[in-house]
Amino acid sequence: MSNYKVLVSKLGLDGHDRGAKVVARALKDAGFDVIYTGIRQTPEQVVEAAIQEDVDVIGVSILSGAHIHHVSRLMKLLRERGLNVPVVVGGTIPIPDVPRLKQMGVREVFLPGSSLKEIINVVRRLAEEKRRAEQQA
Amino acid sequence: MQSSKPREAYLNSLIERAVGGDRAALGKLLTVLERPSRDSGIVLRTLVKKSGRAHVVGVTGIPGSGKSTLISKLISVYRSWGLRVGVLAVDPTSPLSRGALMADRLRMQRHATDPNVFIRSIASKGFRGGLSLAALAMIEALDAAGYDKIIVETVGVGQAEVDIMHAAHTIVVVTMPGAGDDIQALKAGVMEIGDIYVVNKSDKPEADQLLEFINFALETGEIGSGEKWRPLVVKTSAIMGTGVEELAKVIEKHLEHLVRTGRFEEKVESRRLMLARLFALRIVEEKVEKIIEAHKREVSRILGESDDPYTVLEALIEKGLREL
Amino acid sequence: MVKLFNNESIEKIREALKKWEKETLPLSLQRFPERMERFTTLSNIEVKRIYTPADLADHDYFEKLGLPGEYPFTRGIHATMYRGRLWTMRMFSGYGGPEETNKRLKFLIKHGETGLSLAFDYPTLVGIDSDDPMASGEVGICGVAVDTLKDMEIIFDGINLGEVTTNMTINPPAPVLLSMYVAVAEKQGVPYDRVGGTTQNDPLKEFIAQKSYVFPPEPAVKIAMDVVEWSVKNLPKWNPISISGYHIREAGSDAVQELAFTLADGIAYVRHLVERGMDVDEFAPRLSFFFDSHINFFEEIAKFRAARRMWAKIMKEWFGAKKPRSWWLRFHTQTAGVSLTAQQPWNNIVRTTIEALAAVLGGTQSLHTNALDEPFRVPSELAAKIALRTQQIIAYETGVADTVDPLAGSYYVEWLTDEIEERAWRYIERIERMGGMIEAVKKGYPQREITETSYRFQREVEEGKRFIVGVNIFVDEVEDEIRNVPLLEIDQEEIEARQKERLRKIRESRNKAKVERALAELRRAAERGENIMPYVLTAVKAYATLGEIMGTLKEVYGEWVEPPLI
C-alpha cells in the first residue's frame, strides 16, 4: 500500500505559514506524502490540486480571519465536483466558529495549541477511512 | 485486488471519463497506475490504444537550477499556443525519510485551475515496482487523455530517472551559472545526452561564461545526444520569463526533427517496450521475493555452504516458479 | 583597557568556586537534585548553574558597555533614558472600511492621541485591489482597505496631517501608500517638512517571515530604498523604514536568529544605499528597528542590549558613519503574540507583563503590549485596555524606569549579552559569506533555519522538554468561558461591496488618458532604474489604483514565488 497523500495549503492572503510548514514536516516524518502548495491559495486552486494529486485528505490553514468565507466556498466546490475528500482546518479560529465550520462539512478544526500528535492521528484516521470507503465503492 | 467484472467495468468507466475530460477521474486513474497490478494492466491495455500522440518533454538538471519555475513559464507559452499540457513532477525526496514532501507544484500552482493543464507530483520512492514504471504508465494516461505536451521533471540521476528520461521524446537539460561549470556536473546521468541545453538564471552575470562552456563541450562532443541532431543551447531567465518562448520554439524544432526522421514513433514504441519490460521485471521480482520468503532458511545458507551458489539459486527459483 | 575585575580577584573567585563545587554543591545536589539535566534559553543557549565575575574575566567596561548615550550604546541610546522621557506607548488597532477608520482616528485624536497607526487589510498588504478575485472575503478584515487616493482622503477627512504622525504597517506597496498620504497632505496644504510618521517598508523580512512579498528580492530592496532615498530628500520628519525582527520571531525563530537576521537585513539596506551613492550619515539616523519581546526574560534583555552594541559597531566600523546619531539603534517593541495561549487566556496578562518588563529593561523606545484574547479573536476593548494599563503600571508604579539600564553588571545578563552577540555574529558572517541577505533569502537559508527552529520547539513542547502553562502543564479540563464569547462581527460583505462600488465609480469617472500616461511613465522610469517615487506620486494623484500601480511594477520587476522549502 502506498503512503497516504495529504494536501497542505494556505488558503487566503495571509502569509503566516509557520503552522502549515510545521504540520507538513510532521506529517512527512510520520510517513505521509505531503503536497505543499504554498501561500495565497484560492479555494479553486486547492480543489483542483486535490483532484489532480488524488489526495486522501485536504488540510488548510487560515490565519487571516476570513475562514468562514473561504471554507464555505471550498466545501461548496468540493460538493459541486462530487469529491469526497475529508477536509481539516487549522488556524486562529474563534471557538464559536468551530461548529459553523463543522456544519459546512469540515471534519476537524485544529485550534492554536493543538499537538502535532493529535493532528497526525486525526489525519491518519481520515485517510484510512477514505481509502476504505473507496475500496468498497 | 481481484480483477472481477465489476472492477473492470469501474476501471473502464474511469478511463472513459478521464479521456472525456473528467479531471477527477484522471486523478484516480493515475493513482491506479502508481503500482503494477492486474488493474493497471487492464487500464494500460485500453490506454495505449488511445495514446501515442503526445510530445513528451523531459526536463532535467541539477536541483535548484529552476526546472519547476521554467516549466511553469513554459506552460504559459504552450497555453498561449492553444496546447494542452500535462506535467509529471518527480520530487527528489530523500531516500532516508519515510514520507515525502513534494513542493514542485508550488511553482506551477498558478496553472492549477486551468482546465487544460494537469499537474501531478510523484514521490521518488515508495512505489512498488519502481518510480519509472509508475511515471511511464502515467505518461500513457496523460497522453490518452489528450494532453499535447507532457512535461516530466526529474533531477535526472539514478537509474529510475534515467529510464524516465529515455522515455521522453525531447530531453531538456537545465543548467545555471555559479553551480560550478565542471564538465563532470553535466556528465551525471542523463545530462550528457540532452537534446537541448538551457542556461537558466541568465539574469545573473556569469551566464555567458556558462553558455560558452556548454557550446564548447558540445563541439568537442563531450556531451550531446549522439543522434543526427546538433543539440541547441538556449539562454533563459525563468523568473523574468525571458527566453522561454524561444525555448518553446527550439523544442518544436526538435519535435519537427523527430517527426521528419521517423524517430517520434520509434520513441513511442521504445517507451512502451520499456514499460512492458519494467512491468515484466516487477512481476518476476514479486514472484522471486515470494519464493525467497518461503525458503528463507535455505537461501541464507546457500552462499556459505554451496559450491556453486549461482546454479543452486537458479534451480531453486526455477523450481519455485513451477510450483507457484 | 578597563577591566571590571582585576586578575587577583578573579583568581580568588575561581578558587572559591572550586572549593564550593567540592564542598557545598554536592550536598545540595544530593538533597535537591536539579529539575533538569540541562537548562537552556529559548535560543538553546545552555545556562550555567551560577555566574560570577569569573565569567566576565576579560570584560572591558568601555568596549562592552560604556555610558548611556555613548558608544557602543549597550546601556541605552540616551543619557537619561526613561528618567527624561518614558517610552512611547503605541497601540495598533483597526479594521473596517475607510469611513470607520476615519471615525476611530477622530475619536483617538479627541482623547489626546497624536500618534496614529494604520493597519491595512491583506489585499492592500499584497498590493491588489478590492475587486481582485483573490481579495474576495478578505477586504476590510484585518485592517483598512485602500484602493485609491480617494480612500486615503476619506480616512483623513477632517484630520490635519500637519498635526499628527501616522505609522503605516505596509511593505511592498509602501511607495504607493506613502504617496497617497503625501498627496492628501498636499491637498490639505500641509508642507512636506511637517509630514511625519513611519512606513514599515522592510521587504527582506517578508521573504524570511511575514510572506507578504510581491517582487523578487533585488527589485524589492531597490523599491524600498527608493522610498528611503526619496523620504530623506523630501520628508525630513518621516521614518521611511522599520527594520523588523518581530515577524521573524513570530514565524518561529529564536532570539539569536531574530537579532542576526534583522541586523543582516539592515546591513543589506545600508549597503544598497551606499552603493547608490548616498552618504551614510545622511540616511542612517532615519533607520529604525522593531523587535519582539518573548517570555525568556533575561535572554530578551540581553538581546536588546547586544543589538545596540552590534549595530553601533556595524555603522561605525563597517560603514564608517561619523555622526553618533547614525550609530543609534532605535527600536519599537511588541510583546510576543506567539507566546500567548488560547488555553486559560487570563494567564496571558502575566506573560505580556513579563515581556513588557523585559522590553523596558532592554531600553526600548516604544512598546506595544498584546491583549489577552489576541490568540483567538480581535481584542475586546477591555482586553486592549488592560494591555495598555500593563505598560502604565510598569512605567509609573514599579520604579524600574527610574535608573538607566538597571541590569548592567549582572554577571548572568552581561555573560548572556556577550553570548548572544557572539552567536549572532556567527550567523551574520555566514550570511555575508553567501553574499549578503539578498542572496541568503533567495537560497532560502533564513527561511529554512526558522522552520527548523520552530519545528524543534514544537517537538520539545510535545515531548515535555519545554513547558507552557495551560498547554502541556497545569492543564484545565474545562475551557475558559471567554473563549466562547462571540466576536463583535464586522459586516465584511458590506464593507467589501462598498469598497468595490467606490472603486468602480472611480475607475469610471477618472481621466483615463491621464492614468494611462502616468502608468506608462512609471513603467519607463522603472525600466530605466530611476527612483520610482515621483512617478508613483503622479499616478496616485491621477487616481490610478493600488493594483494598477503594483501591476505595472510587477511587469517590469517580476513576481516572487518562494523556493519550496520546508
Ligand SMILES: Nc1nc2c(ncn2[C@@H]2O[C@H](COP(=O)(O)OP(=O)(O)OP(=O)(O)O)[C@@H](O)[C@H]2O)c(=O)[nH]1
Ligand atoms: N535569478 C534567477 N533565479 C531563478 C530563476 N529561475 C529559478 N530561479 C530560482 O531558483 C530557485 C530554484 O527554482 P526551482 O524552479 O524550484 O528549481 P528546480 O530546478 O525545480 O529545483 P528542484 O525541483 O528542487 O530540483 C528558486 O529560488 C527560483 O526562484 C532565474 O531565471 N533567475
Ligand SMILES: [Mg+2]
Ligand atoms: Mg523543481
